[in-house]
Every structure is written in C-alpha cells, then in structure tokens.
Amino acid sequence: MAATIALEGVVKRYPGAVTTAVDGISLDIAAGEFFALLGPSGCGKTTLLRMLAGFERPDQGRIRIDGQDMQDVPPYARPVNMMFQSYALFPHMTVFDNVAFGLRQAKRPNDEIAARTTAMLDLVKLGALGKRKPGQLSGGEKQRVALARALVNEPKLLLLDEPLTALDRKLREETRFELVRIQQRVGITFLMVTHDQEEAMSMATRIAVMDKGRISQLGAPDEVYERPANRFVAGFLGSINLFEAQVRATAPGVLMLESAEANAPLSVADPRDLAMGTPITLAIRPEKIALGTQRDPQWVNALTGIVHGVAYRGEASDVEVALASGKIVRVTAANRDRRVGNALTVGQKVFLGWPREAATVLAS
C-alpha cells in the first residue's frame, strides 16, 4: 500500500516570475515515511506538493510513484490524495458524503462505501457527526473530515498542506500526536508541507528544509536541529547565537577559536583539522547555554555580560545578555523552581557557559 516516491531533478518556473519556484530537487521518500517539507513562504514547498498532486507540471525532471512516471497522469488518476490547507470541504454535502466522495467516484459497491466511510469517520472520531454539513463544524472537526476524506481512498501517498495551521494552539498540539498515531495505523506515506518548524520536527520522521527552491538540508528532526548545515537552516529552525571566529589552534577532535565578538577564548568539539586563521561561524542554541550569577569553574567556554532584557514565558525565560563587545547573546533558562520574584534585572552582571559539545561549526 505504501509507496516509494522519487523526485529526479524537478524544476518548475512560473511564467513571468523572477525566481525559479522549484530549482532542481531530487529526493527519495521511503514507503511509510512521515516526511516534512519545511521552509518559509515562497521557498517552493507548496509548488512541489502541487506537482506531486498533479495540479502543476514540472518543467524538467521526473516524479515517480512506485517507479511509475507521473508526468502525464492527471490528478484524478493518481494514487495520491491531498488534504488542503483550507480543507476544501464540499459545503453542499454532509460530512458522510464528503468522506464517501472518492469511493463513490471510484464506483465502489454501496455496502463497501458505507462500511469504509463509517470506519474512517470512527478513526478520526467523527462517527456521530456524519449527517452534519461542513458549515456546522468547528475548525478541528473540519480538519478531521478533510483527513478522513483523503485517507478513505487508501492512497499510496497522502499530501498534507499546512495541516495544522488553521487550528488554534492547544488543538494544534493535541492534533500532532493524533496525526502521527493515525499515520502509523494506516501505514500510508505522508508528505507534509509546513512553515512551522515545531510542527515539522514533532511529527516527521525526516525533514527537508527548503530555501529558494532548493533543499538546504535533509535529515531526521534532531539532525537538522542539532547539526544545521548552514546559517539558513540554523536560523530557520529555532533561534541560535552565531559567533564569527577564527581557528587559533587544533587538538584532536577539538578546535580552539578566538572571536572578537565573544571577547574570550572558545573551543568546540569538531573532528576537522582546519588551518590556523580559518574563519568559521560558531553556532549555539539558547537552551544549551548555562546562565548564572557566579562563574562555574567547570565551564570550558565562559563569557561575562550584563542582562539586556528578560522575557518570562512560564516554563522558561528568554534572557538577552550583552557582552562587552556589544554582541547580544540569547539564553533560554528553564524555570525549575517555584520561587517568585527572584527574576533577573536588567543591568545585572551574569556569567554564561557551555561545554565543547554544545556548539556546532557552520559552513560559512
């Protein structure tokens, strides 16, 4: 049932557009994967999705599903279904008729249509709402109808266009787990498009981060988050502090760095043996920096600064620390205790530190 999707050098240009929407993408997606295309708006992810659905034709390259070339296969003949961002539910039909639409179109026997539609409505927990019209449903219910309408046809590939964007925050978090559970139960290959890095990381087994029509980095969620390949990926997935630095010395597995911005010697675990003076960018995530009012002697990388701003978020606080060089470092400090009223004050002197393994070196 699940399929192997192969994209080979796919290119799409829109007439009159300055940039190329999809600029030579090659990608293999294994059967049963939950794959995410992640990127800012205009990066080409939606165009790629629409080419897989058959609504757009690639200018160059090939799309294969289970080895079969999709070039001349129209949308209605593809073994692919899509869950639209706007859900695109048929407003003149009941929930049941919406879900049964594809099976009726495929001229399945009536008892099979009834059984499969009912089973699918139960799977998405909408068994009781079959007779309602889409206009009488909440946002979360509409989203589940859209999912059921696509899944009931047992496609080889399910495309999800920003599946959670239209839901409010709390529902979005619950639905993430729900979607993953459903995907594991039906075993269909899911391909999701999203601009929300949290959404992509929490659901997908693999992520392709896209920028300007190309894939910037491809990997498991923790890989792209912890070892971003470049500045774009590092900055797009969460926030990150970047230090411009030069290699001062190398030891086995360690680079010694000096950075005018940091105003202190730094070191990072990196297997490369780079020449002295090589300029590099050191990247470190805010939650990996320890913050204290006293210097911990165990810190290998230790900086001193003053508090520039504090944003209390409940589970954690985001703290901006100004270094002597004027560089602002962002630190996320977990609020582990329940003390109230001991918040950091702006202008207070603080110490920052992190182990060698916490930071990563970006290709400039």
Place this chain on the structure above:
Amino acid sequence: MNTLTRGDRWRRRAVIWLPYGWLLLFFLVPCLIVLKISLADQAMGIPPYTPLIADGQIQASIANYQFLTSDSLYFFAYGNALLFSAGATLGCLLIGYPLAYGIVRAPLAWRNALLLLVILPFWSSFLIRVYAWVGLLKGNGLVNNFLINIGLIHEPLALINNAFAVYVGLIYSYLPYMVLPLYATLEKLDPALLEAASDLGCRPAQAFWRVTFPLSWPGVVAGSLLVFIPMCGEFIIPDLLGGPDNLMIGKVLWDEFFNNRDWPVASAVAVVMLVLLVVPMGFLRRFLTSDRA
C-alpha cells in the same frame, strides 16, 4: 439591560418601517385598488367602472372572473405566456451559464470589460432594441438578405411573426438578468473545491456536475426567477415579433385596458396573473430555503 433611550427606539422603528411603509403605499395599496376594480363593472364615464359602494351597499361581483373562464382566448394566452416564458428561461440558462462561467474563468484584467459588454445593451432603449430585431428578422431584413446573397437560400426564411421570433426576442432581452446572478455565485466558488474533486477522482466534467453546478444552484434559481417573472407579463416582444398567432397574456391585458377600455376585466386578468405567479413562487421559495439549511 435596556440602555436604549426612547429616541433610539423611535429611530430604529423608523429605519424598519420606512421601506415597509414605502412598499405598503406604492405596492400593496395599488394592488388592492386593482383587486377592487376587478370586482366592479364596466361603466361609461371617468373612472370607467362602477363604484364599490353604492346606495349604502357593497357592489362586488366575480362576474369578470367568470368571464375569463368563458372565453378560451384567456386560457390560451395564460398558457402561452407561461410556456414561452419557461422555454425562454431555459434558453437564457443554456446560453447564460456558459457565458457567466467563461467570464469567471477569464483573466482578471478581462472580467470587468466582459461584464460591461453583458450590460451594455441596457444603455439603449428596450423598445428600440426589439424594433432592431424586426429589422434583422423580417423577410427582406439583414439576416435573410445575407443568407440569400451568399447563396445559402433562395427564398427568404420565415423568421418573424412566429414563435421562433418570440423566443429570440425574449432570450435576447432578458439574458443579462440571467448572467449577472450566475456570475455572482460562480465567482464566489473556491477553486480549491474543484482541485479537491479532481484529487478525489473526478474528471473535469464530473467535477462540474458534482461540485460546480450544485453550488451555483442559488444563482440558477435567482437568475431564472429574475427572467421568468417579467417575461410572463411581456407584451412588446410578442406584439412586435410574434404576430397575431402568438398571443401572450400581457398583450391581452394591454388590449383590454387601452383598446376596449374595460378596466374591470383588465384588472381581473392582472389579479389572476399575480396569483398564478405568486403561489408557485411561494412554494419554490420554501423548497429552496429548506434545502439550503
């Protein structure tokens, strides 16, 4: 809870009652006057009918209505009006739907220009446009002359003073009223719905019948009513293009009123026409509102 002052409430009532008052004064009252005249008898004088109350007694009779049933001419004219209107409404729909669909699908820059072309005929007089059809369709008119000149026919075709000409006139004159409401509903249709239908296995024609057409149904109904009702009362088109055999009730009404000066019978004709239209429309409306919930 009630924070409205006396003045506010009066203003609110005024806003509601102003249009109702207008309709009452200029629509319902004239209708009642027509109903009253239909119950009177023809008389020589001004006004040319007998008063409702004479010698302290109500002088009302349904004789005019009985007269309508006695002459098959009226039955024939009513039937003709409904048949012509129904046929021409269907014609308007068959031409207007593809037209509206085409305009909606046209590039954005073209749409306003195309809509303007649809309503452009309104800028010249209705009567002149119907007369122009006489010039086109008559024996030595433009159409026949053209067909003879290119050698397609040798004798002029009978294009005028028949049912064909009435249909041409009705469809031509009322087409814009069909296109505009259809355009309005088709334009609101989310293109993602058609993509969804295609994604779920519909070829373009199937997507049209399962999604586009059902969703444009309110426009179909609105456009059909908008052309059907005024067509039923039409008298210029059957008079100028239909000839003596293609009588419609509007023409009969005109003759009773202006040629025979029989106001009571003319009024009875009008009242029966109103009942014939309003009662089915009431049912249709009910059927449509229950369907759209």
